[in-house]
Each structure stands twice: as C-alpha cells, then as structure tokens.
Amino acid sequence: MWADHLAGRGGKPTAVDVRAFVGKKPYDGLVLGVDPSLRGSGLAVLEFSSGKPTLKASLTVKLKPKLPFDVCLGKIHQAVVGYIEKWKPRHVAIEQTIYVQNFQTAQILGAARGAIIAAVAVRGIPVFEYPPLRIKQAVVGFGRASKEQLARTVTQLLSSGEELGFDESDAVGVAFCHAMTWSGEEVIREAIST
Numbered sequence: 001m002w003a004d005h006l007a008g009r010g011g012k013p014t015a016v017d018v019r020a021f022v023g024k025k026p027y028d029g030l031v032l033g034v035d036p037s038l039r040g041s042g043l044a045v046l047e048f049s050s051g052k053p054t055l056k057a058s059l060t061v062k063l064k065p066k067l068p069f070d071v072c073l074g075k076i077h078q079a080v081v082g083y084i085e086k087w088k089p090r091h092v093a094i095e096q097t098i099y100v101q102n103f104q105t106a107q108i109l110g111a112a113r114g115a116i117i118a119a120v121a122v123r124g125i126p127v128f129e130y131p132p133l134r135i136k137q138a139v140v141g142f143g144r145a146s147k148e149q150l151a152r153t154v155t156q157l158l159s160s161g162e163e164l165g166f167d168e169s170d171a172v173g174v175a176f177c178h179a180m181t182w183s184g185e186e187v188i189r190e191a192i193s194t
Contacts, residue, residue: 026051027182029090032083032120033175035167036094036112038072039063042167043079045087046175053176055158056087058168069108073115080119092120093178095170096129124191130177135170138177 027048035042044058061079063072084092094116100106120127133143140153151169155161157176164172 025184027179030056030087031175031178032080032087032089032092033171033173033178034080034092034094034116035170035174036076036097036109036116037167038069038076038108038112039065040167041076041079041112041116042165042169042171043083044164044168044171044175045083045089046172046179048179051179052159053157053172053179055160055162055172057083058164058171059083060165060167069111073111076112077115077119080116084120084123084125089125091126091128091178091182093128093130093174095135095174096131098131098133122192126186128178128182130174130181134181135173135177138180139173 028050030045030047033042033044033046039062041061042058043061045056047054047056059079061076063075067075083089094113097106097109097113100109117127130138136145136150137143139145139157140149142149145153147166147170150173151164151166154169154172154176155163158172
C-alpha cells in the first residue's frame with residue numbers, strides 16, 4: 001500500500017481541509033525553514049503575523065562538488081548559525097528524509113540534517129520535522145505536487161511575489177507548513193552550554 005502511494009498510485013489527491021484550521025490560534029513569530037542537502041541546502045526565514053507570512057530572508061547554501069564532505073557540513077552548520085544569530089527564530093522547521101533509494105545518499109542527507117539540527121539544538125530552539133508529502137499538502141493542497149508547483153504556490157503566498165529557487169522555495173514551504181499545522185503547544189528547551 002505504501003509503495004503504491006509513493007509510486008503515485010495511492011488514489012486521488014485531496015485538498016487541504018480548511019476546517020482543520022478554524023478556531024486554531026495562528027502562529028505568530030519567526031520560523032526558520034530548512035530544506036537540507038549537502039550541496040544546496042535551502043534556508044528561509046518567514047515572519048508570521050496573524051497567520052500572514054512575510055519573507056524576511058532566504059538563501060541557498062551552494063557548495064561545489066570538489067569541496068570535501070566535512071567542509072560542506074561545516075559550511076552548512078555556519079550558515080544555519082548565522083541565520084539563527086541574525087534572525088533569532090522562535091522555531092526551526094526542517095524537512096524529513098522519508099524515502100531515499102540509495103544508501104549513500106541517505107547517509108549524506110542524514111549528515112547534512114545532523115549538522116543543521118546540532119546548530120539549532122545547542123541554542124535551545126525547538127526543531128520540528130515534517131515529511132515532504134505533508135509539506136506539499138499544506139502548501140499546495142496535494143502531497144504529490146512537483147517542485148515547480150510548490151515554487152509557484154510559494155510565490156503566490158508571499159506578498160512580495162518574489163520568485164525563489166527550488167531549494168529556497170522548499171525551505172519557505174517547510175516554514176509555511178509549520179505555521180499552518182503547528183499545534184500551538186510550546187516546547188521549552190534550554191540552550192546547551194559549552
């Protein structure tokens with residue numbers, strides 16, 4: 001059944017049920033959305049005020065193929081730390097790795113996610129993880145939407161109408177998903193002192 005769903009044979013797409021958001025307190029504050037990757041991690045800071053998103057900053061951490069693995073992880077970590085220190089987000093939302101065909105790719109993605117989550121965790125900021133299907137469902141209304149569909153929808157959601165690259169659009173989508181589906185419960189964390 002799950003294999004059929006992943007292959008796109010899982011039935012008809014469903015739209016977002018707006019009734020799920022009725023009576024829900026809208027998310028207010030800054031969210032750092034992250035689309036993890038070793039060579040092109042997307043970062044986006046969105047500010048939500050009464051549920052309306054404003055893009056404050058976005059970035060794709062582009063790293064050359066010849067750069068060693070450990071250097072890439074360090075640069076990703078530094079970029080996340082830089083965004084956290086500059087913007088001081090209330091929450092960080094990151095895309096989960098749900099299905100990867102290649103074991104080596106899964107390891108690389110896991111390491112990139114680890115560098116990102118570690119940068120956030122030592123500062124005591126709550127991290128929320130969302131699967132790609134849930135992100136696309138929250139943003140586009142269809143969990144099997146393409147990257148192009150997600151990017152177009154993100155452009156429409158942002159008041160600036162700014163077109164972003166796929167990695168940055170994905171990061172905006174993660175932040176948007178968090179704000180739209182967050183339960184309203186605060187997670188209290190303490191920064192890890194070194």
